[in-house]
Every structure is written in structure tokens, then in C-alpha cells.
Amino acid sequence: MVKWILGILVLMALAIAIAMMGQAPEMVSGGPHPDYSGMSIGGDGAARLQGLWVEGLILYFATFISMPVFCVLGIAKRNRSQLFWTLMGGVTALNLMFAALLIYFYISFLNTGETFLLLGFPAPTAMMMFGCWGSAFLFTVIFIWKFDTFIFTPEDEAAVEALVKAREQQSAEA
Amino acid sequence: MEALREPIILGCVAAYMVICILVGLWAMKKTHSAADFFVAGKGLGPMVVGLAVFSSTLSGFGFVGGPGLVYNMGMSSVWMVIVSTAGYAICFFMLAKRIRIMADVRDTISLPDIVASRYSSKSAGGWMAVVIILGVLGYLATQILAMSTVLQSILGSTEWFEGIGLITCAVISTSVLIFYAVTGGIIASVYTDLVQGAIMMVCGLLVVIAAAMAVDGGFSGASETLLTDDAEAIMPFGSLGLFGSIGWFFMFGVGLAGQPHLITKLMMNRKIRDNRIILPLSIAGYAVAAMLWISVGLVMRALVIQGNHDPLGLPDDAAPEFLAAYANPILAGVVFAGLFAAIMSTADGFLNIGAAAIIHDLPKALRGKPLKNELWWARIATVALTVFATVFALYARYNSGELVALLGAFGWGTFAAAIFPVVAIGLNWQRATSEAAIAAIILSLVFNFSIKLFGIAMPFGMDGGFISMLISCIAFIVISYVQKPKLLPADIRKAMEI
Structure with missing residues (x-):
């Protein structure tokens, strides 16, 4: 499972690295609002993702997929x-x-x-x-x-109890 | 009732501060040892832990910084919220059972203790303590800044305290925090979490209703206003764009399992089976309270664009101004008190793990044994940390105009990048090595702090914490694979196989 996780993380990192190689479109991460100082705007959504769709979507879907994979590791x-x-x-x-x-x-x-x-x-x-x-x-x-x-089967519970008992016994002997 | 708005709000907040002092005194009687001070003697019920887990995630960051970010950049920061269902699941699947078993098997009371046991390495435990101290400073500063901002907004709107400064508000609020945290330790924190959690769940719903009523046409009206002004703001990636939003989605979702104030609470429940109740309770509480984050920010942005409200001085003022202007006075008073509860209990949680790192974990890593009279030293460390974090918070605000949420994101990112690989992956993967753990911690710290100190901008608006998390996770796994697998102590190996 960790190999899958590594694969997903490397894919995400590669998507970012490849995206960084090109010229970043204007307003890719927004800009100040012309009328209100505390607000920012995104502007033209299509223009600011021009040339970045493939990398962006790889990052997007890889992030969604990484989450259940991390759950499985547990x-x-x-x-x-x-x-x-x-x-x-x-x-x-x-x-x-x-x-x-x-x-x-x-x-x-x-x-x-x-x-x-x-x-x-x-x-x-x-x-x-x-x-x-x-x-x-x-x-x-x-x-x-x-x-x-x-998650935690009755056998798991018995195994934990045995481990805790062993630790307590060790402490008592010490 | 409208005429009594200010006294009602002030009364609720004052009453809450008195309650804090009383809870602190009550909890002091229940705190007899360092284990009581740091992990509540591992004897809390599922309701208390469940609400404490969600309360510690949604703090000043969520209630002050969150609406501020939505006001500032539209839907971008909402990715931090909607990832909560997956994020809590990741945290509980990976750690709820594992961390508690480790704590029982090695009788540990802190996260660095667990790391030192897992990797059989005092250095790894020591480095984890360093991460916690540094991250706590960033996050604690967020709480103090949020608390001072809210107090300034409340007091400043009254005739008696008109023009009160942020520094004075910081002194008042940290004085109460110090008293409450020093006397009550984690017991005070989790019991106010219980009250705060219940308040925020009820008030979160009521605030959403108030927000829908504040703007013409409700949320549809607000959406239409935003669509006309700048459509990207109300589109899913907000004004920050796809890369920045997804960076936050990953950092706040996966990184949840790297937040020490949250995962330490998974050591405090009585039984592992309680996690069946703790997880849904945490998610439900978070979902309801997070509505406040989204609705208040959106509605304030729409109201300002429509010309129905003056532009805000700072985005962080979105929640305090909304409550002061549009919520029923009693609701506003209770929510303000709940806000203080949220901030103060989270700050207490941070002080707790920070103090544990200073007086329990670092001495163990450096001298091989903890200090004598840990409880007394824990209280001293708590005071020192609070004072230091207050100075840091005020410095950040006055020197760089740092927003509450961005300071919080830095603290979150620091923890996520350093702790997630070492703890969440490391406790579930026997091949992970201590060298990989130390390398991942150092890499993440160097990267995160370099970005912050030198003001390096990340590409496409992505958070430095996200990039740092990717780097540290990849480094951790690759270094572990490159090294020869190490034999684990029998009890640790068995604990990891369960």
C-alpha cells in the first residue's frame, strides 16, 4: 500500500513540477478586487487555467484518490x-x-x-x-x-489486553 | 432589545470569562499529576472526547479566520472545510486505534513519547518535541490574535471602551487564558470544549439562518450577486484558483492526522471502541459549526458588493461585524462567548502539548529522563509559552498585517508536513526508519520556515505547507525504502500488527 501512496505523491509532485515549467497565466491565483481592498477576484476562469488543465486535473483527481488509500493503510x-x-x-x-x-x-x-x-x-x-x-x-x-x-476485531482486543498485561507484569517485576 | 445589544454581548462574554476562571479552579482540584495535566488520565468518555476533537479543529482559525478567507477569496478556503469528512476518516482509520494501543503498551503521555517508542530513538522523539514547540507558537499566536480581534470588536463598539487598542485586548484575553490553562490543564480544556461544542452546534445553525435572512434572496441572492461581480469567487475554486484550493484540500484533509492537539486527544478516551461514537460526533459537530465559516463569509462579501454594508477594514472582521450587525443580540452574545470558548480551549490544548514538549519530551531526549516535579514545571512553561506567543502574534500583525487564517494555515502546515509522515504513516508501516523520520521532520521545518522567513511565494498560490508535506512524505518513504529494514521491539511490532 505504501508503494501506491508513494506513486500518488510522486504523480502530484510531477504535475506541479511540469506546470511550473511553463509560463504561469495571468491571475492564476487571483488578483486584488478593483473596488474593495479586502477582497480578491479570480477574473477569467478559462484564461487563467490555459495550458494548465492536464496538470491541474491530475493533481485534483490524485488528491481525491489519495484519501481512501491512506485510510486503507490504517x-x-x-x-x-x-x-x-x-x-x-x-x-x-x-x-x-x-x-x-x-x-x-x-x-x-x-x-x-x-x-x-x-x-x-x-x-x-x-x-x-x-x-x-x-x-x-x-x-x-x-x-x-x-x-x-x-478496525478492531475481538481478536485485536485480546491481543491488546495481552500486551498491556505483559507491560504491567514487567513494570511490577522491575 | 436592540437598544441593549452592546450590554447583552458584553455580559455574555464577561460571564464566559468568569466561567473560565471557575472551570480552571474546579479542574485544578482534579489535576494531581502530569498525566492528569497532559492527557486527563486517559479516562474521558466518548461524548467529551468527540466534542473536544471537533472543537479543537474549529477554533479561532475557523470562526474568525475562516469567514475572513471566504470574504477575501470566495470559495477557495471552503476546500479546507469540505475535506473534513474525508480528513476525519483518514485520521481515525490511521490513528484512532494505533495511537491508543501505543500509549497503553508503552504507558506514554505525549506524541514525542510515542515517536520515541515507535522508532526506538530518543532523537526522533526530541525532534518531534521541537516541531511541536515551533508549530504551537504559530498556532497559538493565531488563537491569541483571533481572541484579541474579537475582544477589540466587542469592546470597541461600546461607548465605554471606544478606541481600545489591540494590545490592551491581547493583555486582557491572555491573562484569563493563562489563569485557566495554568490551573486546569487539559481537564479544563476538554470540559469547556464540551460546553463550547454544544453551543457552537446550536448557534452554528441559528447563525446560518441569520445569514440567509441578512441578504436579499438568501444564499441564492448572495450567489447571484457574487456571480455578477466576479463569477470565479463563487465557483468551486474561488479567486485563488484550482492549484491553491487543491493544495489546501490535501493539506487540511490528509494533514488532519498530523495535528498534535487533535491526535493527542485520541489517547484520552477510556476504550478504543469509543471511537465508533467519537468519529461521527466530531464530524457532525464540525459540519454544523463549519456552516458559520461558509455562510458568514459569503453573506458579508455579498452585502458589501450590494452596497448594503461598508467594506471591512480587514477580512478578519467579517464574523465579528456580522454578529454585531445582523444577529439577534442574545444569539450574538452567546456566539461571541462560544467564539471565546472555541479559541480559549484550543489555545489551552496547544499550551498543553507545547508545555509537555518543553518540560517532558525535550528533557527525556536530552538527559534520558524527565524533570522532577513535572506538574509545577508544566505550569511555568504554560505561562512562558503564552507570553512568547502573544508577542509573536502582535509582531506578526503589526509588521506584516498577517491575517488570522494565514497564520493558522502556517501552523497547520508545519504540523501536517512534519507529523503526518512520521506518525500517521510511520505507525502503520513497519519498514519506516528513525533516520527517515528525522530527515522528514528536518526537511519540513527547513522548508516551511524558509518560506515564511524569506517571504518566498509558492507557484499558483499553493500553500507552502502543502508543498512541504509532499516533500516530507516522499522523502520519508524513499529514505525508508533505501535503508535496510530494522528489527522492531517485539511489543511495538505486535502493536503495529493489530
Whole structure:
């Protein structure tokens, strides 16, 4: 699993390094608002990502994928059953679907200048606020629901008790 | 009631400060040892730990700096919030069980203790203590700056204290903080976290309603205003853009498992099974309270653009000005008191781990044994840290106009880059070596502090902490792979296999 993590991190670093090789578009990280000193603006969204889409999207999706991979590292190898992979894979796929919808609606807006409001926010922002935020909560549902199966089994509990007992015995003897 | 707005707000804040002093005195009676002072004797229930975990994540940074960032750059900083569901999951999957087992197996009371045990290296533990002290200074300064800003906003709006300075407010608020932290230690912190968490969950919802009512057309109206003014601000990546926003997404999500004030709390619960309750409680509390971060910032930006509110002097004024102008006086008073609770309990948490690093972990790393009478020294270190962080906070504000959230992001990034690989990956990967841990810590510190001290701008608006985190994680894994695997002590190996 650590090799996968290393691969993802290197991919992210490479995406940034390659993006840095070219000329940074104007306003890539915003600029001051012309009327209000405490605010910044983004300006033309399409222009400021010109030539950076591939690197930006690699960084974006690699970040989303890294999160469940880190979660998996915390689970003992023997507890990573088929059910575990199915559940984690399913939630990851759902999370990635919302991440992809966010990009789809954002690009549509940049191309047409039009969007629709969903629950008070423009469509791409609503995907971020409700889709990406909400769907990742399912990782927590797995944690609660399958705690005894994946996270901390009765055998694990017995092993911890044995370790603590051994330590206490050692301290008493010392 | 509107005529009594100022006395009501002032009364709520004054009442809260008195409560702090009383909680400090009560907690002092329960604090008999260094273990009580630092980890509450590892005997807290899941409700207390759950609310303490979320409260310590959402502090002055979240309640003052967060709305300020949304006012300043639109949706960019919201990535710090929406990553919370994945971030808490990563933290609990990777550490909730592991860190508690380590603490039980080696009877440890601090994070550097755990690092020293895991890597069988006093140097690694010592370096972890150094990281904690340096990061605590940045983060503690954020809390003190936030507390002083809010107090100045409250007092300055009354006739009696008109024109009161930030330094005077810093002195008042840190005096209460010192009393509360020195007397009560972590017990005072977690019990006010409990009260604060409950207040913020209820008030967070009420503030969202007040925010929706403050602007014509509610959140849809605010979105339309922002779309017309600068569409990018209300688009998902805000004015900072894709790279900067995703950098924060990674740093605040994955880096959550590298925040010592949070992961230390995972050592304080009674049973490992309690984590089933602690995790959802933390996320639910965070989600509700984080609404305040998003809604207040957006609505204040929309109100100013619509010409319905004067432009803010500083983005950090967004939350205090919103509460003072648009919230019901009682709600504003309670939220202001809750804000103080949030800031003060987080500051106390930082003081706690900082004091532990100074008087427990560094002496162990340098002399091989802790100091005598640790509890007394912990209280002295607490006072010294507070005074030093206050000076640092005021220096940062007056010399570089540093915003609360950006100072907080620096503290967060410092911790995330140095602690995540060493603790979160290291406790789950037997091949990790002490040399890799020390190298990752030093690399992250040098990188983070060089960026800050020399004012180096990162490409595409990305946070230095994010780049630093990528570098330290890659270095940690590569160095561990290059070295020969080391044999771990039997108890550590067994603990890591569970």
C-alpha cells in the first residue's frame, strides 16, 4: 500500500513540477478586487487555467484518490477482506463521481457563461458542497458499521489486553 | 432589545470569562499529576472526547479566520472545510486505534513519547518535541490574535471602551487564558470544549439562518450577486484558483492526522471502541459549526458588493461585524462567548502539548529522563509559552498585517508536513526508519520556515505547507525504502500488527 501512496505523491509532485515549467497565466491565483481592498477576484476562469488543465486535473483527481488509500493503510492486512475492498471502492467511486461532475459543470460554465443554482449555489459549487463533502461521510459509515470486522476485531482486543498485561507484569517485576 | 445589544454581548462574554476562571479552579482540584495535566488520565468518555476533537479543529482559525478567507477569496478556503469528512476518516482509520494501543503498551503521555517508542530513538522523539514547540507558537499566536480581534470588536463598539487598542485586548484575553490553562490543564480544556461544542452546534445553525435572512434572496441572492461581480469567487475554486484550493484540500484533509492537539486527544478516551461514537460526533459537530465559516463569509462579501454594508477594514472582521450587525443580540452574545470558548480551549490544548514538549519530551531526549516535579514545571512553561506567543502574534500583525487564517494555515502546515509522515504513516508501516523520520521532520521545518522567513511565494498560490508535506512524505518513504529494514521491539511490532 505504501508503494501506491508513494506513486500518488510522486504523480502530484510531477504535475506541479511540469506546470511550473511553463509560463504561469495571468491571475492564476487571483488578483486584488478593483473596488474593495479586502477582497480578491479570480477574473477569467478559462484564461487563467490555459495550458494548465492536464496538470491541474491530475493533481485534483490524485488528491481525491489519495484519501481512501491512506485510510486503507490504517487497516491491518488480514482485515482487508473482499467486502472491505468492495465497500471502500464503492464509496471512492461515488466520491470521484461528484468530483468529476464538479469539473464537468465548471467547464460547461467556462464555455457557455451559464450555470444553474442548486440549493443556493451554482451547480459546480453545489457538487463540491453537497456531493464531495457528503459522499465522503460514507467512509465514516464504514468505520462505524464494520468497526468490529475491519478496525478492531475481538481478536485485536485480546491481543491488546495481552500486551498491556505483559507491560504491567514487567513494570511490577522491575 | 436592540437598544441593549452592546450590554447583552458584553455580559455574555464577561460571564464566559468568569466561567473560565471557575472551570480552571474546579479542574485544578482534579489535576494531581502530569498525566492528569497532559492527557486527563486517559479516562474521558466518548461524548467529551468527540466534542473536544471537533472543537479543537474549529477554533479561532475557523470562526474568525475562516469567514475572513471566504470574504477575501470566495470559495477557495471552503476546500479546507469540505475535506473534513474525508480528513476525519483518514485520521481515525490511521490513528484512532494505533495511537491508543501505543500509549497503553508503552504507558506514554505525549506524541514525542510515542515517536520515541515507535522508532526506538530518543532523537526522533526530541525532534518531534521541537516541531511541536515551533508549530504551537504559530498556532497559538493565531488563537491569541483571533481572541484579541474579537475582544477589540466587542469592546470597541461600546461607548465605554471606544478606541481600545489591540494590545490592551491581547493583555486582557491572555491573562484569563493563562489563569485557566495554568490551573486546569487539559481537564479544563476538554470540559469547556464540551460546553463550547454544544453551543457552537446550536448557534452554528441559528447563525446560518441569520445569514440567509441578512441578504436579499438568501444564499441564492448572495450567489447571484457574487456571480455578477466576479463569477470565479463563487465557483468551486474561488479567486485563488484550482492549484491553491487543491493544495489546501490535501493539506487540511490528509494533514488532519498530523495535528498534535487533535491526535493527542485520541489517547484520552477510556476504550478504543469509543471511537465508533467519537468519529461521527466530531464530524457532525464540525459540519454544523463549519456552516458559520461558509455562510458568514459569503453573506458579508455579498452585502458589501450590494452596497448594503461598508467594506471591512480587514477580512478578519467579517464574523465579528456580522454578529454585531445582523444577529439577534442574545444569539450574538452567546456566539461571541462560544467564539471565546472555541479559541480559549484550543489555545489551552496547544499550551498543553507545547508545555509537555518543553518540560517532558525535550528533557527525556536530552538527559534520558524527565524533570522532577513535572506538574509545577508544566505550569511555568504554560505561562512562558503564552507570553512568547502573544508577542509573536502582535509582531506578526503589526509588521506584516498577517491575517488570522494565514497564520493558522502556517501552523497547520508545519504540523501536517512534519507529523503526518512520521506518525500517521510511520505507525502503520513497519519498514519506516528513525533516520527517515528525522530527515522528514528536518526537511519540513527547513522548508516551511524558509518560506515564511524569506517571504518566498509558492507557484499558483499553493500553500507552502502543502508543498512541504509532499516533500516530507516522499522523502520519508524513499529514505525508508533505501535503508535496510530494522528489527522492531517485539511489543511495538505486535502493536503495529493489530
